[in-house]
Amino acid sequence: MSLKVKKLIDNKPDDERKPVKVILLGDSAVGKSKLVERFLMQRYVPVQMSTYALTLFHYDFVTEDDEAIDVDIWDTAGQERFSTMHPAYYHEAHACILVFDVTRKATYKNLEKWLGELRNYREHIPCIVACNKIDTDPSVVNKAFAFVEKHNLSLFYVSAADGTNVVQLLESAISEAVKYKKSPKKDDLMSQVLGFIKE
Structure with a gap:
C-alpha cells in the first residue's frame, strides 16, 4: 500500500477513523526518536537527549x-535503559520497527532480546529492522545480517x-500495520488480557 505523507483534513467522527499503532524497539541512543522526527517533521537536530516518559507521535x-x-507511533523515550518495556507499550501494537546502530555492535546483538520480548506480547505482528546511521559507513549497505535472515524480516538501511x-521505512511499517489491523491474529495474548480488563 502506498501512502502519501501529508496532513489529513478529515471530518469523520473518531469512531470511524482507522487508527494503527507502530512501536519502535532497540537500545538507547540508536536513533529511534530521530528517525521518527525526520519522518514527521523532515528535520534533524543532532542533539542526543534521553527522557523518562514514553513518547507518542500522532500523525494522520x-x-x-x-x-x-490515524497513525500512532510510539517511542521508548529512554525506558529501554531498564532492559525491558512495560507490557502496556505492546498493547494493541500493529507493527514494530527494530532499530540498531551500525556503529555499535552490541545494539545489533541485542535485537534478539528485543524481538523475544516483543513476541511474548505480540506474537504475530509484522516487524521491520532498521540499520541506522549508515551515513557513518555507506559500505554497510553491502552487508547481510544473520539476524534478519534468521527471522525472515525486512531490512532498511537508514540514516536519520x-x-x-527514512520515509520508505516508516511508510512500509505503516502499510504493514494497516494490513495487520484488518486481518489480525487472534492469539496475541496481551491484547486479549488487557481487553478483558477494560470490559
Whole structure:
C-alpha cells in the first residue's frame, strides 16, 4: 500500500477513523526518536537527549485510494535503559520497527532480546529492522545480517542524519500495520488480557 505523507483534513467522527499503532524497539541512543522526527517533521537536530516518559507521535495519513488512517507511533523515550518495556507499550501494537546502530555492535546483538520480548506480547505482528546511521559507513549497505535472515524480516538501511530511506521505512511499517489491523491474529495474548480488563 502506498501512502502519501501529508496532513489529513478529515471530518469523520473518531469512531470511524482507522487508527494503527507502530512501536519502535532497540537500545538507547540508536536513533529511534530521530528517525521518527525526520519522518514527521523532515528535520534533524543532532542533539542526543534521553527522557523518562514514553513518547507518542500522532500523525494522520491518507492512502492513494483516499482511505483515512490515524497513525500512532510510539517511542521508548529512554525506558529501554531498564532492559525491558512495560507490557502496556505492546498493547494493541500493529507493527514494530527494530532499530540498531551500525556503529555499535552490541545494539545489533541485542535485537534478539528485543524481538523475544516483543513476541511474548505480540506474537504475530509484522516487524521491520532498521540499520541506522549508515551515513557513518555507506559500505554497510553491502552487508547481510544473520539476524534478519534468521527471522525472515525486512531490512532498511537508514540514516536519520541525512534522511536516507527514512520515509520508505516508516511508510512500509505503516502499510504493514494497516494490513495487520484488518486481518489480525487472534492469539496475541496481551491484547486479549488487557481487553478483558477494560470490559
